[in-house]
């Protein structure tokens with residue numbers, strides 16, 4: 360579904376991604392973890408075309424960014440920092456996105472608005488939204504559009520407990536319907552509960568990518584993560 364090969368990215372003289380390889384299969388819910396500054400956001404920004412890179416290859420469903428809009432239609436991205444049209448309502452904005460992606464299921468749209476408890480806010484300008492409300496609008500857009508892969512940077516930031524439950528439910532349903540999820544997180548307990556696979560990024564490379572069951576065994580993801588910061592473990596996917 361998503362294949363990254365030998366990716367290198369530097370900001371001026373600082374090399375952040377150093378030959379990163381990652382192969383995400385259809386149906387995976389991949390939790391992308393790594394210490395502060397490991398390069399998670401940079402990786403997501405490279406995949407989604409927000410920043411450029413010096414070397415390597417990024418493909419989604421065999422398409423690279425040179426395919427233009429067809430490449431962009433393969434994913435929906437929820438960034439950590441959200442810039443929105445302040446005078447446009449969440450409702451109008453999602454309608455616009457649905458048109459862009461060719462999605463027509465308004466019934467599902469209404470259901471998701473209700474699930475995220477956004478009935479009142481959704482018709483108001485997005486400039487009046489709290490951070491959590493903006494995150495909910497983006498999640499509603501992602502699940503309504505339902506592209507081949509949903510990519511998210513710290514998707515649980517700002518969500519209340521009810522929204523976290525809805526998030527888990529909708530991810531499960533989306534993957535059952537053929538979707539793939541790739542998200543960065545610092546919340547290892549959530550990753551443990553939501554993800555089917557985990558990839559650990561260290562010094563610009565993936566040092567572990569495996570099924571959550573294989574990784575966990577007797578240990579928590581937290582202790583695996585701490586251990587991986589010290590010792591490199593062999594990746595068994597890729």
Ligand SMILES: Nc1ncnc2c1ncn2[C@@H]1O[C@H](COP(=O)(O)OP(=O)(O)OP(=O)(O)O)[C@@H](O)[C@H]1O
Nearest residue numbers: 370371373375393394395396397398399400401402
């Ligand atoms: N625009 C930029 N210009 C220069 N350096 C940058 C830029 N963006 C990120 N970096 C550097 O690249 C490295 C990786 O940053 P990145 O935000 O990708 O890490 P991260 O794993 O997402 O971190 P965190 O978990 O703290 O959010 C850091 O050392 C950061 O200082």
